[in-house]
């Protein structure tokens with residue numbers, strides 16, 4: 001392609017190999033969350049509560065998936081529109097129990113048999129998440145840190161069965177299954193005891209993570225605040241940073257779980273001095289943890305550029321976490337996944353050594369100048385080439401495919 005050949009030459013003049021960048025960008029797995037397809041509803045028969053533990057998908061655009069078959073149908077279409085290596089990320093509430101109510105603390109691998117069969121047929125791996133929210137026993141706002149040992153132990157048992165399921169998924173599909181633990185626990189206002197819940201949370205995790213399971217990679221995810229936990233979140237950043245370091249589990253950073261002006265990118269070179277791996281949830285907060293669809297923003301580029309500059313891309317586990325119920329959900333997926341892959345490619349095209357050398361030599365105007373020029377290099381041509389090689393639509397061509405799918409499939413879901 002002449003446009004790509006020109007771009008390849010332009011980057012070569014900067015000392016950047018576009019061929020190597022395309023190959024590496026395609027190979028880095030992105031774990032696609034299942035919950036954008038159905039607005040975090042899940043397949044359980046709820047007994048009364050729709051409380052979702054401080055997260056909320058707003059909007060009522062038609063066409064959300066209503067069962068496993070529809071969700072997998074959505075996955076299939078999405079996977080045909082996005083380039084590169086992918087994984088599928090499930091929550092426990094996406095168990096398929098054949099209509100039989102099964103307690104969260106009684107879930108078994110067999111309830112995910114259809115997911116495993118599907119993943120095997122697609123040659124993709126599964127990741128997993130316990131669902132510590134949207135449940136009557138989470139209605140108080142506390143789960144693993146609950147003061148009532150009966151409720152706390154229910155959630156510990158849920159964590160344990162989920163780890164067993166994750167290990168089973170890993171063994172069935174090969175490789176590892178990353179299981180991410182996020183809890184909504186916290187207080188709305190003027191919390192008088194911020195100590196006891198955190199002490200109980202340490203004890204709960206120590207119990208549920210006690211056993212080492214084949215293929216099960218545990219991660220823990222912090223948060224700043226949630227709906228109903230504005231004043232106090234038990235699992236804060238400091239809590240989990242310390243927990244992950246002392247217990248040797250993976251830390252998860254969600255781009256929506258920090259102060260709006262806080263740079264997640266700047267944390268990476270600190271945390272990764274001590275942590276081998278890091279789970280990144282790409283999300284887009286708008287004024288708060290709003291979980292907007294990820295776009296190709298400065299924040300997203302900064303995260304992946306920072307990982308590349310530290311030669312740490314291979315130590316990052318990349319997963320998506322957003323949900324917008326107000327737009328076509330296939331479109332939401334494709335925009336977020338392609339934006340994340342673009343940011344990975346952009347990072348791999350960074351002339352890191354050149355920039356770092358100028359900085360070391362004190363040539364900071366030259367460095368700033370190059371960084372500005374970098375912004376208008378023909379990145380789009382390299383991105384199009386990546387899509388073309390992955391046999392997915394180039395440029396905006398995916399939009400008409402989304403529209404076809406809406407007409408043929410989504411419009412009949414009423």
Ligand SMILES: [Mn+2]
Nearest residue numbers: 221254281321
């Ligand atoms: Mn997250």
